[in-house]
Amino acid sequence: MPIATVNPATGETLKTFDAFGAEEIERRLQLASDAFLRHRMTSFAERSALLDRAADLLEQDQRAIARTMTTEMGKPLAAARAEAAKCAKAMRWYAARAEALLADEYPPEADVKDSGAARAIVRYRPMGVVLAVMPWNFPLWQVVRFAAPALMAGNTGLLKHASNVPQTALYLEDLFRRAGYPEGCFQTLLVGSDAVEGILRDRRVAAATLTGSEPAGRSVASVAGDEVKKTVLELGGSDPYIVMPSADLDRAVATAVTARVQNNGQSCIAAKRFIVHTDIHDAFRDRFTDAMRNLTVGDPMDESTDVGPLATEKGREDLEQLVDDALAHGATAQCGARRPPGRDRGWFYEPTVLTGVGDAMRIHREEAFGPVAALYRVGGVDEAVALANDSPFGLSSNAWTRDESEIERFSQDLEAGGVFFNGMTASHPALPFGGVKRSGYGRELSGHGIREFCNVTTLWHGTDKET
Ligand code: NAP
Numbered sequence: 431m432p433i434a435t436v437n438p439a440t441g442e443t444l445k446t447f448d449a450f451g452a453e454e455i456e457r458r459l460q461l462a463s464d465a466f467l468r469h470r471m472t473s474f475a476e477r478s479a480l481l482d483r484a485a486d487l488l489e490q491d492q493r494a495i496a497r498t499m500t501t502e503m504g505k506p507l508a509a510a511r512a513e514a515a516k517c518a519k520a521m522r523w524y525a526a527r528a529e530a531l532l533a534d535e536y537p538p539e540a541d542v543k544d545s546g547a548a549r550a551i552v553r554y555r556p557m558g559v560v561l562a563v564m565p566w567n568f569p570l571w572q573v574v575r576f577a578a579p580a581l582m583a584g585n586t587g588l589l590k591h592a593s594n595v596p597q598t599a600l601y602l603e604d605l606f607r608r609a610g611y612p613e614g615c616f617q618t619l620l621v622g623s624d625a626v627e628g629i630l631r632d633r634r635v636a637a638a639t640l641t642g643s644e645p646a647g648r649s650v651a652s653v654a655g656d657e658v659k660k661t662v663l664e665l666g667g668s669d670p671y672i673v674m675p676s677a678d679l680d681r682a683v684a685t686a687v688t689a690r691v692q693n694n695g696q697s698c699i700a701a702k703r704f705i706v707h708t709d710i711h712d713a714f715r716d717r718f719t720d721a722m723r724n725l726t727v728g729d730p731m732d733e734s735t736d737v738g739p740l741a742t743e744k745g746r747e748d749l750e751q752l753v754d755d756a757l758a759h760g761a762t763a764q765c766g767a768r769r770p771p772g773r774d775r776g777w778f779y780e781p782t783v784l785t786g787v788g789d790a791m792r793i794h795r796e797e798a799f800g801p802v803a804a805l806y807r808v809g810g811v812d813e814a815v816a817l818a819n820d821s822p823f824g825l826s827s828n829a830w831t832r833d834e835s836e837i838e839r840f841s842q843d844l845e846a847g848g849v850f851f852n853g854m855t856a857s858h859p860a861l862p863f864g865g866v867k868r869s870g871y872g873r874e875l876s877g878h879g880i881r882e883f884c885n886v887t888t889l890w891h892g893t894d895k896e897t
Contacts, residue, residue, distance in 0.1 A: 431593040433620055438504035438739040439729055439776040447596045449621050455629065458617050462559040462586045463634040465614025470556050470584040474529035477582050484609035485521035488514055495570065495601055497731075502595045503566045503741040504777075505693050506730045517574040523859035524880065528582035531877040532884065549891040554884040556584030557660070558636030563626055563650060565642045566592035566741055567696045572641050573602055575857070577616060579880035581606075587616045588635070590626055592642075594742060627653050637661065637883055641698075644868055662872030662882050664698065664864060666797040667825030669855060670818035671701035672840070674811070675709045677830035677852070683717045686803075689828065689854035691725060691781055694738050695801030696745070698869075699826045699855040702798050704805045705814050711807045715785060719764040722781040722803070727770050739777045740800050746777040749800035756784050756791040756804070766802070795822060811836050819845045824867035826855040847873075 434446040450458070469477075488495070496510035505513075535552040536542075542550045562576045569591065577587050591599035599618045606616040619629070623646070630638055630653050640650045641664040654661040671689060673682045689701035706714045730738030740746040746769075753767050766782030781801040787794060793804050808814045818827060826848040829840040840849055847865040848855060857863045857875060864873040872882050 431622060433593045433596050433622065435502050435597055436594060436742075437501055437776075438741050439731070441743070441775055441777070444501065445597065447620050449625070450619060455619065455621065455625065458588065458614075458619060459559070459629070459632055459634050461614030462588050462617060463614075465612055466556070466558050466584075466586045468612060469581075469586055469615055472584070474532075474582070477528070477584070478525040480610050481521050481525040481578060481582060484605055484611075485518040485525070487605055487608055488518045488521070491601075491605070492518075495598070498597050498601060499569055499595070500730045500738075502598055503569060504730050504738040506735050506738050508733060509693060513568060513571050517570050520571075520574055520859040520875075521578045524578040524582045528579070528880060531880050532583060545890065546892065547890050548893040549889075551889040553887045553889055554583065554881060555887050557883050557885050558585060559588060559634055560585050560883050561588045561590065561626075561630055561635050561638040563590045563623075563638065563640040563642065563646065564592060566595045567693055567698070569595040569598040570602070571857075573599075575859075575863075575874050575879070576639050576641075577602075577606075579875075580883055581611070581615065583880055583884050585636075585883055586614060588629070589616070589618045590621055590623075590629070591618065593622060596620060626650060630654060630659065631657055635659070639872075639874075639883075640664070647870060660883070662864070662874065663870035664872075664874060665825075665868060665870040666799075666823060667698045667700075667865060667869050668702045668795075668797045668821050668823045669699060669826050669828065669846070670703045670705050670821070670844070671828040671854075672814045672818060672830065673704070673706045673710065673714055674814070674829070674831035674833065674836055675707050676832040676836075677710070678832075679710060679713060679717070681852070682830040683714060683721060685854050686714075686718055687721045687725070690803045691722070691737050691801045694730075694740060695781075696741060696799050699857070701828055701854065702802075702804065703818070703821070704803055705808055705817050706805065707814070708807050708809055711805075715764065715783070715805060718803070718805070719783045722783050722801075723765040725781050725801075727773075727778055727780060737781060737801055740779055741777075743777050745799060746779055749779060749798060749802060752793050752796060752798055753782060753784070753802055756787060756793045759791045760788065761786045761791060761793075761804075764805075789820070794820075797823065811839055815839065815843045819843070822868040823865065825865035825869035826850065828854055 532554040603618040637660040764783040766780035827846040
């Protein structure tokens with residue numbers, strides 16, 4: 431894939447970049463490694479000051495970087511501005527809390543004594559250079575949620591961003607530099623995915639985090655496994671959105687629309703499979719379809735646009751094939767299932783609701799990465815749980831109900847890294863984020879996220895006398 435900015439609203443190539451050669455990669459690896467030796471010795475107060483400064487600058491840059499993101503990957507401008515604001519918030523969150531999250535831990539005295547020690551301490555030490563392989567869909571947020579905790583823990587970062595968001599990738603390197611981070615603490619590598627294996631195998635790289643598709647995750651995890659290096663994988667999702675009869679239907683419908691079409695439908699935690707109790711299924715279907723049909727599809731720079739283009743031509747083709755396969759196997763399109771008539775340029779696709787979806791269809795098992803909803807009818811809670819779990823993915827899940835026994839059942843049985851009740855899945859710096867099954871492993875955000883790339887070190891002190 432060429433490293434280039436191609437506007438998805440027009441298909442026009444705006445800027446191309448040469449990939450770094452071997453010499454430049456080597457230079458940057460050494461810079462990252464050298465910077466780690468110094469950065470790991472800095473105090474939390476020094477690290478917090480740098481990250482807070484980066485947050486200040488990001489807030490000042492909000493409008494400009496939002497336009498860059500929208501130009502590169504097509505998300506509506508307001509969503510791009512909100513993403514920048516969210517990143518600044520997460521930076522401040524980690525700047526304020528990292529020291530407490532990584533404070534030394536003291537096991538109970540009786541256990542310390544039992545281990546034969548006079549004193550035992552658990553210390554969170556940084557691991558080293560962390561390689562981050564990141565996707566284009568939230569081109570700032572995905573990076574910041576790795577970089578903020580990694581830098582606060584004392585690691586240094588190397589970013590290999592998706593090839594279609596090079597300007598956002600370069601902006602991030604510049605942002606950390608302007609904030610005052612010493613050279614080498616955070617660098618962007620303009621490289622294709624073919625360069626990842628060599629970088630990951632380099633002895634100076636300690637660990638890797640990848641957010642992206644399952645094939646990319648598998649590839650990076652196998653190389654890391656071969657090298658015995660730690661990884662965190664945040665992969666795809668096909669989150670269920672269950673609606674039971676006790677739900678507030680108006681809110682469930684309105685939220686379902688946002689949950690499906692946020693980021694033009696290209697979010698790992700977007701609700702993708704809508705599992706609705708038969709008592710309310712038809713009412714939900716009709717209202718949901720109406721709302722999806724009435725969304726404004728168009729230029730993402732226009733403030734009135736709800737749904738912009740898909741980020742890449744290939745992304746639209748994949749989505750079309752998924753919908754065509756479902757229709758060929760008997761699904762019905764309640765709306766959409768086509769390119770918007772009259773729009774010849776750009777990779778637009780109409781918001782789509784499919785009913786009659788069954789397990790012979792690819793969409794039943796695969797992720798629909800665009801504004802396409804699969805709607806199912808179920809007879810009760812057992813069927814809802816079974817259908818929700820009948821997926822290779824397990825990122826997050828949503829359940830709308832006011833029934834306490836159903837809430838407990840979903841809390842216990844949905845196979846996912848999160849269950850969001852009467853609302854939609856969203857990430858927040860304080861809440862762990864990640865999945866199970868083919869959605870990956872490890873967690874980002876919260877204390878769990880910052881500890882992923884720490885060496886959990888046992889400091890054990892023997893007694894002076896024999897016991
Ligand atoms: P992608 O094609 O997997 O790309 C993600 C990153 O991996 C890019 O930097 C890409 O580089 C690189 N890459 C691709 N193949 C690789 C390989 N074999 N070895 C090493 N690196 C490789 O995914 P995408 O299309 O950008 O993003 C969409 C996917 O990401 C969806 O499945 C979505 O659900 C998932 N996602 C998950 C989360 C989460 O938190 N769980 C969040 C957002 C997105 P190039 O661009 O150079 O190919």
